[in-house]
Amino acid sequence: MRHLLSTADLSRADAVALLDTAEAMAQTQSRTIKKLPALRGLTIVNLFFEDSTRTRISFEAAAKRLSADVINFSAKGSSVSKGESLKDTAQTLRAIGADAVVVRHPASGAPHRLAHAGWIDTPVVNAGDGMHQHPTQALLDAFTLRRHLSGGEGDLAGRHVVVVGDVLHSRVARSNVDLLATLGARVTLVAPPTLLPIGVGAWRCEVSSDLDAALVGDVQGEVDAVMMLRVQRERMTSGFFPSEREYARRYGLDAARVDRLPPHALVLHPGPMNRGLEISAEAADSPRSTVVEQVANGVSVRMAVLYTLLAGDLAGEGVA
Amino acid sequence: MPDLNTTRVVLETDEISRALTRIAHEILERNRGSADLVLLGIPRRGVPLAARLAERIARAEGDGERPAVPVGEIDITLYRDDIRRRPTRGLTPTRLPEGGIDEKNVVLVDDVLYSGRSVRAALDALADLGRPRTVQLAALVDRGHRQLPIRADYVGKNLPTATSERVGVQLVEVDGQDAVTISDAVATDSATDARRATR
Numbered sequence: 001m002r003h004l005l006s007t008a009d010l011s012r013a014d015a016v017a018l019l020d021t022a023e024a025m026a027q028t029q030s031r032t033i034k035k036l037p038a039l040r041g042l043t044i045v046n047l048f049f050e051d052s053t054r055t056r057i058s059f060e061a062a063a064k065r066l067s068a069d070v071i072n073f074s075a076k077g078s079s080v081s082k083g084e085s086l087k088d089t090a091q092t093l094r095a096i097g098a099d100a101v102v103v104r105h106p107a108s109g110a111p112h113r114l115a116h117a118g119w120i121d122t123p124v125v126n127a128g129d130g131m132h133q134h135p136t137q138a139l140l141d142a143f144t145l146r147r148h149l150s151g152g153e154g155d156l157a158g159r160h161v162v163v164v165g166d167v168l169h170s171r172v173a174r175s176n177v178d179l180l181a182t183l184g185a186r187v188t189l190v191a192p193p194t195l196l197p198i199g200v201g202a203w204r205c206e207v208s209s210d211l212d213a214a215l216v217g218d219v220q221g222e223v224d225a226v227m228m229l230r231v232q233r234e235r236m237t238s239g240f241f242p243s244e245r246e247y248a249r250r251y252g253l254d255a256a257r258v259d260r261l262p263p264h265a266l267v268l269h270p271g272p273m274n275r276g277l278e279i280s281a282e283a284a285d286s287p288r289s290t291v292v293e294q295v296a297n298g299v300s301v302r303m304a305v306l307y308t309l310l311a312g313d314l315a316g317e318g319v320a
Numbered sequence: 321m322p323d324l325n326t327t328r329v330v331l332e333t334d335e336i337s338r339a340l341t342r343i344a345h346e347i348l349e350r351n352r353g354s355a356d357l358v359l360l361g362i363p364r365r366g367v368p369l370a371a372r373l374a375e376r377i378a379r380a381e382g383d384g385e386r387p388a389v390p391v392g393e394i395d396i397t398l399y400r401d402d403i404r405r406r407p408t409r410g411l412t413p414t415r416l417p418e419g420g421i422d423e424k425n426v427v428l429v430d431d432v433l434y435s436g437r438s439v440r441a442a443l444d445a446l447a448d449l450g451r452p453r454t455v456q457l458a459a460l461v462d463r464g465h466r467q468l469p470i471r472a473d474y475v476g477k478n479l480p481t482a483t484s485e486r487v488g489v490q491l492v493e494v495d496g497q498d499a500v501t502i503s504d505a506v507a508t509d510s511a512t513d514a515r516r517a518t519r
Contacts, residue, residue: 017410024395024411033448038398066398311403 003115003124004305006133007179015142015182016155022143022297022304023152029065029300039068039310042099047089048127049075049105054271055127055136058295059102062302068310071096086110090119098122100310108132108171123309131169137270138175140301141227142183144290147297148266149224157184160221162214163205164190164251165229165278168197168240172270173229177205186221190214192251194240211251215260223261227268228253228279248277255282266290327488331477331500336460339476340369343458344376346474351425354381356453358424360394362442363412365431367393368493369460373429390417394428394449399441416449426452427474431489433459436470461500463487 001014010018028036044063046056056072063070073089080089086105093101100123103111108130115124128134146152149159161180167173167189180187181204188206189196200207208214215223231247241247248254258267267279267289275281284291331339351357354377361370374389395412397403428442439457446455458474463481481487481502488501 021411024413027413028398031449036398036448037444038403307398308408311408 001308003111003126004135004309005112005115005124005126007135007138007175007182008133010135010179010182012155012182012184015139015179018139018301018304018308019143019146020153021308022139022301025303025307026297026300029296034065035067036065037067038307039063039066042068042310043071043097044068044100044102044306044310045071045073045093045096045098046127047073047093047101047103049080049103049110050128051076052104052128054295055104055298058298059125059127059136059302061299062306065299066303066306068099068306071098086114087117087119090114090117093122094120100125100306102127104128106130125305125309128171130171131174132171133175134171135175135179136298136302136305137172138179139305140294140298141172141176141268141270142179143297143301144268144294145180145185145225145266146183148290149264155183155185156180158221159185159224160188160217161185161225161227162188162190162223163227163229164211164214164253166195166231166235166240167191167200167229168195169232169235170229176227177203181205188214190251192241192247211257215257217262223265225266225268226253226261227270228273230270230272231274231278233274244277248280252276252278252280253283254280255286258283258286258288261288268294271295327501327503329499329501330479331461333498336476336498336500339460340372341376343474343476344373344380347373347427347456347458348377348380350456350473354378354389356424357389358417358421358426358452359389359391360416360421360426360428360442360446361391362428362430362438363393363395365489365491365494366429368491369431369458370427370429371493373427373458390419392416392421394442394445396438396441396445399444401437401441414445414449421446421450421452423451423453425454425456427456427458429458431460431491432487433457433462433470433472433475434465434487436466436468439470440468460489461487 046059048056060070102125103114104127111124111126111129126133126135145156163173177187188208190208190211193209217223267283269279269291271291273279273284275284359370359374361367370391374391378388392415395414397409397411456473459472460476461479462472462475463479465483486503490497490499492498
């Protein structure tokens with residue numbers, strides 16, 4: 001694996017190996033000394049063209065726990081705001097001697113361009129691009145699900161995950177559908193028809209616009225997890241739904257809906273949560289909610305990704 | 321056509337068994353018993369070896385009342401200095417016995433002692449996990465060619481080798497049989513074999 005750009009690129013074996021590595025990384029994070037020397041001497045650049053404190057500090061913590069040096073590059077206040085192109089930025093990174101680039105960009109496909117245009121020759125990790133992909137988020141969601149549903153081993157075969165909310169604008173939903181399907185899980189997307197992308201019928205999932213019906217188990221089995229998506233208020237400009245109140249009533253996860261879930265079912269949310277809109281405070285704070293755990297798991301998963309991409313770079317040389 | 325890849329068995333089941341019994345007694349002798357002793361296996365084959373040593377130590381102590389010697393395993397992958405020179409390797413969990421390793425006499429157990437780099441990595445890993453009183457090293461086979469100033473306290477068999485040769489350790493728990501073999505390195509069967517040979 002050279003880059004991590006999309007969960008659609010991952011084979012089942014790749015995905016399980018990443019989750020296994022993340023499990024081993026998580027184990028090291030309960031120690032007094034959390035830092036490991038694996039990536040000592042390497043420089044990782046966090047290239048953030050879009051604000052995201054949560055994802056950036058998660059990548060930063062992951063890189064630092066593996067002893068890499070981290071340079072944070074945020075577009076705001078940088079030469080990007082003076083009109084510098086992605087190519088020029090990439091060439092600057094090459095000159096600095098970056099060993100890996102973690103990129104967040106508002107344009108779908110920007111990490112792919114960075115990885116394949118020949119401007120730099122380092123591994124590229126997609127930390128979220130436009131409405132396209134957010135692979136480490138999907139991996140941490142799968143990691144969280146696997147821990148609770150499969151004892152932290154193997155894949156998610158036979159599990160049923162319901163993904164609810166703004167699928168249209170959600171890179172989290174896209175990444176999760178690809179990864180969960182690869183891991184053998186059954187995925188049901190629930191969204192207002194206005195918030196479903198064109199062509200969703202070709203995705204490896206079922207689609208519904210009735211949350212209550214989707215949460216009830218069917219002949220194929222009951223629901224194992226509900227993943228709520230954030231309503232991106234900044235993108236709700238053209239009347240995708242009549243009112244926030246109506247959205248909350250039809251597509252929000254409240255205590256009553258949580259109570260109807262099977263006892264083992266989990267509630268996931270990628271954060272930040274709009275309490276009272278897509279998720280009620282009771283549901284967000286219920287014991288089934290893994291929101292805080294997901295953040296901790298994010299560091300382990302990103303450690304696994306950086307380790308997998310950066311260790312073994314000069315494969316085949318050297319003797320122990 | 322002559323078989324270029326000649327493999328000789330240098331230790332068989334009962335010889336491995338005797339070597340481990342001897343090492344167990346040497347450990348007890350040097351540490352004056354099994355109090356405060358912890359055995360830590362280095363994956364992969366150091367782990368079953370550590371378990372076998374613990375069993376022999378418990379048997380040698382012989383009063384049946386004493387708890388068995390605590391056994392754990394220590395993953396050294398992230399501490400290797402050749403991490404970027406090899407294909408990425410899978411991590412194995414580090415399992416420390418209850419009570420940890422602080423102020424304990426820790427015996428690291430590995431199958432083959434070669435360059436010493438695995439042991440160096442294990443010492444670094446130990447330093448992150450706690451502060452043992454002493455650290456000792458037990459290896460089933462010492463094949464020489466050290467690249468670091470490291471030596472074993474307990475050795476099953478000293479096996480003079482050429483660097484071109486490969487030493488393979490097979491254990492029932494991992495490979496279905498017990499044997500130590502030495503072969504001329506003609507072709508590398510797999511990364512696993514290479515790693516086994518160079519440990």
